[in-house]
Every structure is written in structure tokens, then in C-alpha cells.
Amino acid sequence: MSMDEPDTRRRLDDMAQGLIGKPLDRTEGHLKVSGTATYAHEWAVADQAYGVLVRAPFAKGKILSIDKAAVLAMDGVLAVIDDDRLLRNPAQGTANEAPVQGAKDVVYLGQPIALVVAESFEGARHGAQSLSIEYDADESVAIDPEASDAQTEKPDEKQFSQGDVDQAMQEAAFTVDQVYRTPGHNSAAMEPHCAIAQWEENQLTLYGSYQMLKYNRNELADSLGIDAEQVRIISRYVGGGFGSKLGIAPEAVAAAIAAKELQRAVCVTLSRQQVFEAVMRRSETRQHFQLAADKDGVLTGLSHVSLVSNLPDETFAEPVGQATHFIYGGENRRIGLEVARLNKTCAGSVRAPGEAVGVTALENAMDELAEAAGIDPLELRLLNIPEKDPEQDVSFSSRKFRQALKQGAEAFGWEKRQPVPGQVREGEWLIGMGMASAARVNVLMQSEAKVTLSADGSVIVETDMTDIGTGSYTILTQIAGEMLGVPMNRVETRLGDTDLPSASGSGGSWGASSSGSSVFLACEDLREQLCRKLDCQSADLTLKDGQAIVRNRSHDLVELLGGESLQAVGIIEPGETSENVRQATFGAHFAEVAVNATTGETRVQRMLGVFSAGRILNEKTARSQCYGGMIFGIGMALTEELLHDPRDGHIVNRDLGEYHVPVNLDVPQLDVILLDERDDHASPIQAKGIGELGICGAAAAVVNAIYNASGARVREYPATLDKILPYLD
Amino acid sequence: MQTLNLQVNGETHELSVDVRTTLLDALRQHLHLNGTKKGCDHGQCGACTVLVNGKRINSCLTLAVMHDGDEITTIEGLGGSDTLSPMQKAFVKHDGFQCGYCTPGQICSATAMLDEIKEGWPSYVSVSLVGEPELTSDEIAERMSGNLCRCSAYPNIVDAIIEVGDKS
Numbered sequence: 001m002s003m004d005e006p007d008t009r010r011r012l013d014d015m016a017q018g019l020i021g022k023p024l025d026r027t028e029g030h031l032k033v034s035g036t037a038t039y040a041h042e043w044a045v046a047d048q049a050y051g052v053l054v055r056a057p058f059a060k061g062k063i064l065s066i067d068k069a070a071v072l073a074m075d076g077v078l079a080v081i082d083d084d085r086l087l088r089n090p091a092q093g094t095a096n097e098a099p100v101q102g103a104k105d106v107v108y109l110g111q112p113i114a115l116v117v118a119e120s121f122e123g124a125r126h127g128a129q130s131l132s133i134e135y136d137a138d139e140s141v142a143i144d145p146e147a148s149d150a151q152t153e154k155p156d157e158k159q160f161s162q163g164d165v166d167q168a169m170q171e172a173a174f175t176v177d178q179v180y181r182t183p184g185h186n187s188a189a190m191e192p193h194c195a196i197a198q199w200e201e202n203q204l205t206l207y208g209s210y211q212m213l214k215y216n217r218n219e220l221a222d223s224l225g226i227d228a229e230q231v232r233i234i235s236r237y238v239g240g241g242f243g244s245k246l247g248i249a250p251e252a253v254a255a256a257i258a259a260k261e262l263q264r265a266v267c268v269t270l271s272r273q274q275v276f277e278a279v280m281r282r283s284e285t286r287q288h289f290q291l292a293a294d295k296d297g298v299l300t301g302l303s304h305v306s307l308v309s310n311l312p313d314e315t316f317a318e319p320v321g322q323a324t325h326f327i328y329g330g331e332n333r334r335i336g337l338e339v340a341r342l343n344k345t346c347a348g349s350v351r352a353p354g355e356a357v358g359v360t361a362l363e364n365a366m367d368e369l370a371e372a373a374g375i376d377p378l379e380l381r382l383l384n385i386p387e388k389d390p391e392q393d394v395s396f397s398s399r400k401f402r403q404a405l406k407q408g409a410e411a412f413g414w415e416k417r418q419p420v421p422g423q424v425r426e427g428e429w430l431i432g433m434g435m436a437s438a439a440r441v442n443v444l445m446q447s448e449a450k451v452t453l454s455a456d457g458s459v460i461v462e463t464d465m466t467d468i469g470t471g472s473y474t475i476l477t478q479i480a481g482e483m484l485g486v487p488m489n490r491v492e493t494r495l496g497d498t499d500l501p502s503a504s505g506s507g508g509s510w511g512a513s514s515s516g517s518s519v520f521l522a523c524e525d526l527r528e529q530l531c532r533k534l535d536c537q538s539a540d541l542t543l544k545d546g547q548a549i550v551r552n553r554s555h556d557l558v559e560l561l562g563g564e565s566l567q568a569v570g571i572i573e574p575g576e577t578s579e580n581v582r583q584a585t586f587g588a589h590f591a592e593v594a595v596n597a598t599t600g601e602t603r604v605q606r607m608l609g610v611f612s613a614g615r616i617l618n619e620k621t622a623r624s625q626c627y628g629g630m631i632f633g634i635g636m637a638l639t640e641e642l643l644h645d646p647r648d649g650h651i652v653n654r655d656l657g658e659y660h661v662p663v664n665l666d667v668p669q670l671d672v673i674l675l676d677e678r679d680d681h682a683s684p685i686q687a688k689g690i691g692e693l694g695i696c697g698a699a700a701a702v703v704n705a706i707y708n709a710s711g712a713r714v715r716e717y718p719a720t721l722d723k724i725l726p727y728l729d
Numbered sequence: 730m731q732t733l734n735l736q737v738n739g740e741t742h743e744l745s746v747d748v749r750t751t752l753l754d755a756l757r758q759h760l761h762l763n764g765t766k767k768g769c770d771h772g773q774c775g776a777c778t779v780l781v782n783g784k785r786i787n788s789c790l791t792l793a794v795m796h797d798g799d800e801i802t803t804i805e806g807l808g809g810s811d812t813l814s815p816m817q818k819a820f821v822k823h824d825g826f827q828c829g830y831c832t833p834g835q836i837c838s839a840t841a842m843l844d845e846i847k848e849g850w851p852s853y854v855s856v857s858l859v860g861e862p863e864l865t866s867d868e869i870a871e872r873m874s875g876n877l878c879r880c881s882a883y884p885n886i887v888d889a890i891i892e893v894g895d896k897s
């Protein structure tokens with residue numbers, strides 16, 4: 001089915017099993033809490049050898065030679081691989097083809113250049129550390145995107161202009177003209193990337209940790225120069241992704257090449273440091289905002305021009321202005337993007353690419369505009385919600401933006417906020433409140449699933465979708481159970497294997513709505529098949545607890561099937577509703593912080609997120625996704641920052657001891673309100689994405705609260721003590 | 730290579746390991762107890778938390794050969810998938826995880842942490858240095874801050890632990 005028309009039937013609401021939307025426990029929970037869910041590194045593949053990647057210790061230049069002999073002579077070392085097919089860059093999300101290869105040309109420090117394989121992990125690690133290489137390093141390393149000699153590009157398709165922002169700025173009653181900066185970020189998923197490669201003749205099986213298997217299979221095959229049919233990827237459980245596992249990474253190709261050469265299974269795991277250096281970072285951004293408002297605070301002009309960075313051969317550019325296009329009104333608009341070419345780890349998707357940093361800085365600028373205009377920040381947002389998409393003449397699909405702002409303000413007690421900064425003090429702590437809007441584009445992707453209604457009345461769902469902690473196993477089970485009227489424990493959901501029908505994969509928040517729609521469609525087909533047996537219309541058929549009820553008569557499903565199994569395939573494709581309405585998710589963040597009046601340390605005391613994201617499929621897992629996003633926001637606001645040495649670009653804080661993700665005590669008990677909503681344009685299950693919405697704007701609520709608490713206006717993330725101290729007396 | 734005895738989850742294992750093998754790798758690679766996870770291999774994340782003679786430690790930060798004769802409890806020893814311990818059940822109920830990768834470490838850590846509170850160990854947020862600390866969310870959050878969760882299930886982890894702590 002192609003999503004060309006809104007699906008106003010809302011079929012899920014007609015079902016009787018009562019599973020959809022409920023806060024049900026994760027179906028695979030018992031495996032995860034008992035340590036029996038199988039992650040990539042844990043497959044019992046016989047006779048494995050272990051590989052450790054060797055990093056380039058310089059940022060730009062050429063490998064001249066590698067002294068393999070000395071390492072090969074070491075105890076237990078089996079091979080030193082420096083094949084030309086080794087990846088130079090990891091693959092971007094949905095690349096679907098080989099990323100940049102050729103590891104001997106070095107373009108960033110930490111780039112993998114060779115693989116040492118040994119009988120044991122300890123032996124391989126020692127071999128990798130001992131490998132001596134001769135290289136020619138080029139001193140002209142580009143690290144700073146804002147350097148005067150930085151090479152930058154302005155891709156035409158990434159520039160937008162409407163009306164005259166400069167004139168709007170001149171004529172405005174109130175303006176903001178400020179630059180905000182966000183540093184690079186690392187996804188830091190807890191499971192480091194890992195791949196075990198095993199060949200049988202010319203068939204490769206790769207046990208890995210990836211988010212989008214149908215693309216990953218093509219990327220891997222293309223990198224190796226073989227057909228996709230020769231590759232099977234298995235990722236049953238993925239220990240977090242957040243973008244870092246969207247595409248294949250160096251371990252996959254290295255393991256496959258080594259396994260072929262050695263004729264035995266090879267396992268390659270990245271060290272935590274290698275995850276930082278050789279996978280993906282979120283680009284740093286420089287964002288210039290110009291906001292123009294009339295005397296009532298209504299926007300007349302809005303300009304958001306950003307500078308981001310990436311490696312020379314990459315087309316990905318952090319889409320900083322993605323939501324600026326539609327979140328607020330204003331006649332005169334300019335949204336631009338410039339990319340600097342640097343010798344730093346590949347930039348790619350990290351949770352909510354674009355909005356995570358773009359909405360955040362926009363919401364800081366809005367806070368400044370509210371102050372300039374003397375309007376409450378909440379009021380300013382409400383005033384500027386556009387009726388239609390302000391750049392294209394299309395309506396929004398569902399959008400409970402206004403309700404999110406209002407309901408959030410009430411639940412949080414926003415009216416208690418003191419408008420003048422620095423007014424509330426408790427002992428040595430300055431207390432303040434901040435808020436921000438949340439917005440994220442919504443996308444539907446092609447996805448396919450097969451559902452089997454077995455003769456015994458149980459159900460099997462099969463698709464190569466992944467569950468990266470998002471809840472795919474659970475929500476797909478719920479959808480099938482709801483549609484076919486069977487309890488959760490009668491549905492088995494099989495995911496994470498390219499032998500199964502190809503799904504959308506997990507990324508861009510589209511996983512649940514896309515793969516969920518494919519399961520829904522397959523189940524609709526199965527209901528039709530049952531209707532034919534019962535000679536009724538689907539609308540007249542109630543399926544509940546293994547019973548088929550038509551015209552007040554109940555039939556046992558097993559008897560009805562009469563020993564037969566039914567099967568159906570569901571395929572969803574994006575269609576015209578992707579174009580003829582503006583689809584996005586919205587929300588509001590509220591934060592209360594305490595800033596230490598002496599040290600400048602910030603503690604988040606309370607935080608509330610209110611989200612509008614279409615139908616919520618599982619209230620428990622959706623809420624957890626929102627917590628996750630908001631806590632990423634706390635990290636972005638206060639501690640997370642990739643630090644590159646300005647001389648050679650090496651990441652100074654390339655581990656979890658120095659790159660500070662939030663820990664338990666950094667996070668207060670959060671509140672999340674999920675608004676009841678159906679988006680008929682988004683998908684036949686009326687759901688939209690929710691996995692990334694929670695991060696969009698969250699950090700701004702915290703930083704705006706810091707201003708309200710202390711008067712410190714931080715425009716360079718993160719808001720560390722040194723940036724707050726100058727404002728304290 | 731060196732041989733040693735480990736008492737893991739009540740069973741004695743004799744193994745012969747490369748002396749460079751961490752306790753974590755001995756559990757995973759030699760004993761195939763994959764419940765204990767490796768998130769950083771440098772003592773920075775807590776994913777590898779196990780109990781050694783009843784106390785929680787990062788098993789990546791210690792060599793296997795240093796534990797000859799020690800009693801080790803891993804997540805598998807706390808409860809299997811159909812024999813979950815109260816803490817494991819509470820994590821499921823409160824959704825104290827998402828991807829599940831930090832989870833065995835969180836649960837081992839939480840289990841030992843409650844004993845530390847019972848024994849009266851104070852923490853950075855304890856109001857008093859003597860007596861049994863109160864089981865507040867701050868007290869739990871502080872004591873669980875050595876276990877990173879990038880999925881950021883922290884609020885739910887705290888709720889799960891409070892539930893178990895209150896019952897015991």
C-alpha cells in the first residue's frame with residue numbers, strides 16, 4: 001500500500017483485544033534482564049579468531065608500508081590484513097552502497113588502517129599495538145570549521161530564501177541577532193560495534209550490531225565486491241544505536257575479509273576509543289540566528305544560517321535548519337547551510353540529526369526574543385505557531401503543538417516563573433525555569449513484513465526490522481495481537497535477520513510507524529482471508545482471545561482454520577501524503593535548574609516533556625524513548641562535547657571517562673505527558689515517530705532555565721561552569 | 730597461561746587463561762557467560778559489573794588470575810529468564826532498560842548496592858555518615874552513577890530499585 005490518502009478508518013481503534021497503546025512490558029524483557037539476549041559478540045560461532053583494528057596516528061597523509069613480518073611472528077598472530085577494501089569511512093544511514101574505501105589514504109586521525117587477527121583477543125590486541133607502520137603525514141590538517149582558511153561549500157539545494165529578511169530586521173520592533181555554537185557529539189551506544197563473519201563457500205553470514213539491515217546488506221556486499229544474495233546479516237539484539245549503527249562500519253568489512261582469507265570465523269569488536277574515533281560524530285555547528293518581530297512579538301522575519309563540517313568525500317551535512325522551515329511563522333525567511341571540509345572523524349547521524357541542535361539553538365534565540373520583547377517565552381511561542389506550513393502552501397497533518405505548550409505549562413507550574421533572572425535563591429543555589437518547543441520531521445519508509453496465523457491459532461510476525469531498545473519486538477507483537485485477536489503470549493515476533501522480509505530499519509524515528517504499518521497491512525489481509533471463510537465483511541468481524549465473532553456468533557479460531565495456516569505479506573510505501581501535507585511531531589519542554597552561586601555548577605531539578613506524535617503504540621516504551629531523548633538533552637546542555645586537539649585533530653576525550661554522558665545522579669525524576677492523537681496522513685496505524693522528539697529542544701529548556709536562574713546567557717554548548725562563572729557576583 | 734579456579738554462580742570452574750585475560754573476558758570467552766557485558770573495558774561504564782565475594786566490582790578492571798578461589802556472581806546467577814529475581818522482575822515492570830546492554834550490570838550493581846545500604850555505608854548524598862541511609866531516589870541515583878545507561882533509563886531504574894528496596 002502506498003500512503004497516498006489519509007487513512008481515516010482508524011482500524012486499530014475498532015479492534016477488541018485491547019493491546020494497542022497499553023503500557024505493556026517489553027516482550028523480550030526477561031531475556032535482557034537475565035543476560036540471555038544475544039548481542040553481536042555473543043553468538044557461539046565455533047573456532048573464532050579475533051581481530052583488532054589498527055588506527056592511523058595522524059590526521060592526513062598516506063601509509064607507505066606496514067611491517068607485517070614482525071607482528072606475524074608473534075605468538076598466536078594469524079594475519080595482518082591491509083586489503084584495499086577496508087573502509088576509510090563508515091557508511092551513512094540508508095547509503096545502500098559501499099562507503100568510502102581505501103584505508104591507506106588517511107583523512108582523519110584514528111582511521112582504521114589494518115586489522116591484526118590472532119587466536120585470542122589478547123594476542124590480537126597486542127599485535128595491533130605492536131604493528132609498526134611507515135607513513136607520510138601531511139601537516140596541512142584542517143580542524144577548525146571557522147578558521148579563515150577553512151574550505152567550505154554551500155550546496156545550492158541546502159539554501160532557502162523567501163522575502164527579505166534584512167529589511168524585516170530593519171523594520172522590526174524587536175530583534176535578536178546572535179550566534180550559537182554546539183560542539184561535536186558521540187552517540188556512545190553502550191554496546192561497542194562488533195561483527196563476527198563466517199563464510200560457507202561463497203556465502204557470508206555476519207552477526208553484527210546494525211540498525212538497518214536491508215541497507216547494511218547492500219553496503220557490505222558492495223564493499224566486498226560480491227552480490228547481496230551472498231550476504232546474510234543477523235542482528236537480533238542491538239545494544240543501542242542512536243545513529244552510530246545506521247550504516248556498516250569498519251569492523252564488518254574487516255571481519256569479512258579476514259574470515260575469507262583465513263577460512264575461519266573472525267570476530268572484530270571496536271574498542272570504546274575506536275567507537276569515538278572511527279564511527280560517526282555529530283558535527284559541531286555554528287548557527288547564526290536573526291529574528292525580527294513586530295510590536296506584538298509576532299515574527300516577521302527569521303534567518304537561520306549554519307556552518308557544519310564533514311570529511312572531504314562525504315555528502316551528509318547535519319541538516320540544522322530542518323525544523324526551522326516550519327515550526328514558526330514569519331513572512332521573510334532565510335535558511336542556509338555551509339559545510340567545511342575537515343580532517344575529523346566522519347560526521348553523520350546522531351539521534352535527531354538536524355533538530356537536536358537546530359531546534360535547540362532556535363529555542364535559545366526565541367528565549368532571547370521573548371526577553372527583548374518583554375513577552376513571556378511561552379506566550380511568544382503560542383503567538384508564532386503558523387496556521388499552515390510557512391514556506392509551502394500545505395497544511396499540517398495532526399499537530400497538537402499548542403496543546404503541548406499549554407498543558408505543559410500548567411502541569412509544570414510555569415506561572416510561578418519569575419520573569420527577571422536571578423530572583424530566586426535557596427541557600428547557595430539560584431533557581432530558575434526555562435522552556436522550549438520540540439519539533440521533528442516525520443518520515444514513513446518502505447517496509448515489508450510477513451505474518452502467519454498458524455493452525456493452532458498462534459501468530460508469527462517476521463521482518464528484518466531491528467529493535468535497538470526502541471521496543472520493536474513489543475509493538476509489532478501488540479499490533480499483530482490486536483488485529484488478529486490473540487493475546488501477547490500467542491504472538492512470536494522474529495526480527496533482525498536479512499533472510500526475513502525487508503523492513504525500514506531503525507532510524508529517523510520511522511521504525512515503529514513504518515514496520516508497524518507493514519504488520520498491520522499483513523494482518524488486514526489475514527482478516528480478509530478469515531472473512532472469506534465466514535462469508536462476512538472485515539468490518540463485521542471481531543477477533544478476540546482466539547475467537548472470531550460475526551453476527552453475534554462466536555467461532556473458535558483453531559476450528560475455523562481447520563488445520564490450515566494462513567499467511568500474508570504487508571508492504572507499506574510512502575506516497576503522496578509525504579508531499580501534500582507537512583508531517584512533523586511536536587512538543588514542549590520545561591526545566592527547572594539550580595545553579596550554584598559560587599561554583600556555577602548546574603543541577604537539573606525537574607523536567608517535563610509533553611509530546612504529540614500521533615498514536616502511541618505502547619505507553620511504556622514510548623515514555624522511555626522520551627526520557628531517553630530528554631536525558632540526551634541534559635547531556636547536551638551540560639556536559640557533552642567532543643574535544644579535538646587543534647594541532648592534529650585527535651579526539652582528546654575519546655572514552656566514557658572523559659566524554660561525559662549523563663549519569664544517574666545528573667537526572668532528576670522526569671515527567672512525560674503523551675498527548676492522545678491520531679495522524680491519518682502519517683500511516684495507516686496513525687502513528688508517527690517518537691524516538692527522537694524528546695531530544696529536540698530539550699537542551700534549550702535547560703540552558704534557558706540557567707539564564708532565568710542566574711542571568712548567564714550561554715550561547716556555546718555545553719553550559720559548563722567556566723561559561724557561567726563570569727555572570728555570578 | 731595459568732590455571733585457576735573460579736566459583737561462578739555456585740559452580741567450580743577450573744580454567745587455563747592467558748595472564749592478560751580480564752575477569753570479564755574469562756567469564757565471556759572462556760565460560761561463555763555472556764550476560765556480563767563489555768561497554769568500555771576501562772572501568773568507565775559499569776556494564777561489566779559482577780559480584781566478587783558479595784561485593785560489586787567492574788570485572789574489566791581486574792585480571793582473572795587475581796581471582797583464584799573467589800566466589801563470583803554474575804547476572805546468570807541472580808536469575809534465569811524464567812526464574813527472575815525480584816530485582817530483575819522490577820526492571821521489567823518499570824522498563825528499567827531499553828536496549829538492554831547496560832542492564833545486567835545495572836541489576837548486579839543494584840543488588841549489591843542495597844546490601845551496602847543495609848550495612849550502613851554512607852554516600853556522597855547521605856545526610857548522616859552513621860546509621861542506615863534512607864532509600865531515597867537521590868541516594869539510589871548517586872550509588873548507581875557508576876553504571877551508565879545511554880538509553881537513559883535512569884528514572885525507571887530508580888523506580889525499580891525503590892520498589893525492591895522498599896519490599897526487603
Ligand code: FES
Nearest residue numbers: 768770772775789
Ligand atoms: S566494561 Fe567494565 S566498566 Fe565498562
Ligand code: FES
Nearest residue numbers: 827829878879880
Ligand atoms: S538500556 Fe541501553 S544502555 Fe541502558
